[in-house]
Amino acid sequence: MKNSIWIYLLVMSAVSFIIRVLPVTLIRRQIKNRFIRSLLYYLPYATLAVMTFPAILSISENPLCGAAAFAASVITAWFTKNLFLSALFGCAAAFLAAILL
Amino acid sequence: MKNKNQLSPFLKGLRDGLPIGAGYFAVAFGLGIAAHKAGMSPIQGFVMSFFNHASAGEYAGVAAIRNGAAYLETALLILIANARYLLMSTALSQKLSPDLSFFHRVLIGFDITDELFGISIAYPGFLDPFYMYGAFLTTTPLWATGTFIGITAGNILPDIVVKSLSAAIYGMFLAVIIPPCRTSRNITIVVLVSFALSWLMSVIPAAAAISEGFRIIILTLVISSLAAVFMPLSEEAEEELP
Numbered sequence: 001m002k003n004s005i006w007i008y009l010l011v012m013s014a015v016s017f018i019i020r021v022l023p024v025t026l027i028r029r030q031i032k033n034r035f036i037r038s039l040l041y042y043l044p045y046a047t048l049a050v051m052t053f054p055a056i057l058s059i060s061e062n063p064l065c066g067a068a069a070f071a072a073s074v075i076t077a078w079f080t081k082n083l084f085l086s087a088l089f090g091c092a093a094a095f096l097a098a099i100l101l
Numbered sequence: 102m103k104n105k106n107q108l109s110p111f112l113k114g115l116r117d118g119l120p121i122g123a124g125y126f127a128v129a130f131g132l133g134i135a136a137h138k139a140g141m142s143p144i145q146g147f148v149m150s151f152f153n154h155a156s157a158g159e160y161a162g163v164a165a166i167r168n169g170a171a172y173l174e175t176a177l178l179i180l181i182a183n184a185r186y187l188l189m190s191t192a193l194s195q196k197l198s199p200d201l202s203f204f205h206r207v208l209i210g211f212d213i214t215d216e217l218f219g220i221s222i223a224y225p226g227f228l229d230p231f232y233m234y235g236a237f238l239t240t241t242p243l244w245a246t247g248t249f250i251g252i253t254a255g256n257i258l259p260d261i262v263v264k265s266l267s268a269a270i271y272g273m274f275l276a277v278i279i280p281p282c283r284t285s286r287n288i289t290i291v292v293l294v295s296f297a298l299s300w301l302m303s304v305i306p307a308a309a310a311i312s313e314g315f316r317i318i319i320l321t322l323v324i325s326s327l328a329a330v331f332m333p334l335s336e337e338a339e340e341e342l343p
Contacts, residue, residue: 003169005145011172012162013152015179016186021210023190025203038329040188042291045281046324047182048157048274049295050317051164054303056271060264069268076272077279083272084127086279090272095265 060098068097114235121216121236122243129244131269132159133251138267139167143252150248154214154241158183159248160270161317170314178314181321189218198227205230212237287332295324 057066072093077086108116129150136146141163153159161182165175190210197206209221212233220236221228255263282289302308302316311319 003166003172005141005166007172008162008166008175009145009149009152011176012149012158012179015176016153016155016158016183017211019180019183020186020190020213021207023187024194024197024210024213025206027191027194034333035329037188038333039325040185041334042288042325042328042332043181043321044157044185045278045288045291046295046328047161047317047321048278049292050299050320050324051157051160051182052271052274052278053296054300055164055313056268059267059271065264066268069265069271070275073268073272073275074279077276078283081276081280083124083276086276087128087131087269087272090268090275091265094268095261098261098265 059094062098062101064101065094065097069094110229110232111235114232114237115239116235117220117232118217118236118239121220122240124216125240125244126247128156128269128273129247130251130254131266131273132156132163133248133253134255134263134266135160135270136163136248137252137255137263139163141166141252143249146248146252147245150245151241153179154244155183155186156270156273160274161314164317165314168313170312174312174314174318177318181318185215186213189213189215193218193221193228196222196224196228201227201230209233212241214240216240287328290332291324291328295320298324 053070056070057063059066059069069090073086073090076082076089080086132150133143133146136149136159141149149159149162153162158179161178162175164170165178170178190213193209193213194206197209209228209230217233217236217240221233224232254266258266278288278292282292298320299316302311302320308316
């Protein structure tokens with residue numbers, strides 16, 4: 001049987017809600033453990049990097065489109081630090097690669 | 102007499118949220134394109150974004166839906182992708198008056214995003230819950246509407262444009278992880294190792310057989326644990342938040 005999208009949304013929303021609400025309602029003092037703090041510090045970078053590559057190569061049948069988008073976004077992010085521009089130039093590079101290749 | 106400094110916390114929140122909301126709208130559009138690929142309807146995208154309001158978390162959820170992942174796997178994925186909110190929620194607990202009611206604490210916790218966390222930590226003194234509610238109202242509805250419109254656009258735009266636009270979400274992720282690499286050697290190492298191992302696991306047949314969701318969970322936990330062991334934060338840097 002195919003899973004229902006609505007149930008997925010319920011699961012996602014419930015977990016997101018619990019993560020956000022539990023600490024602020026229960027914990028009244030700061031986490032002191034150095035390992036936990038370091039882990040929580042590095043976690044977003046590892047997750048986002050893992051989710052980005054090599055998944056970006058699959059945006060089109062030709063992996064070069066994704067590779068072009070990756071290069072353009074990395075360069076734009078490095079120099080501008082701008083979320084919107086990084087996304088925009090990534091899309092533009094993917095589009096150009098799709099037309100030219 | 103009223104001047105700018107005497108705006109009620111609620112109005113101040115609305116005002117400070119607006120530029121953030123404009124950015125959210127554009128980001129959510131890209132997320133909508135990804136959600137469209139997973140077969141979601143615009144309404145489903147709106148509901149997802151309103152209740153989750155987290156770019157990485159929602160993208161992870163969309164990937165799970167696209168792959169037909171198990172519900173438990175999806176829950177774990179969301180937990181990992183959104184784990185930083187545990188830390189932000191903990192930090193925010195220090196910014197609240199000890200007398201603040203449970204109800205307000207729940208609502209404030211629900212409102213947390215990277216950006217709202219940023220402006221609420223900068224709020225002078227104890228955080229006024231109504232400041233947070235104002236900021237929430239000019240950000241999350243725009244985030245949800247952007248997702249709705251992104252999915253709609255995915256349904257009507259030509260294939261080549263939709264494929265190109267699906268690069269947007271990755272562009273945003275890169276805009277979060279690349280700039281800190283300019284100043285932090287440790288983050289650079291984490292990002293490069295993540296790229297490399299993620300690619301390796303997608304080409305080694307035994308590893309590629311593991312679902313995408315579990316690959317993300319395993320890699321994230323292993324890489325950040327190793328980073329925490331071998332490159333622990335110094336006392337000063339512990340104040341810094343991702």
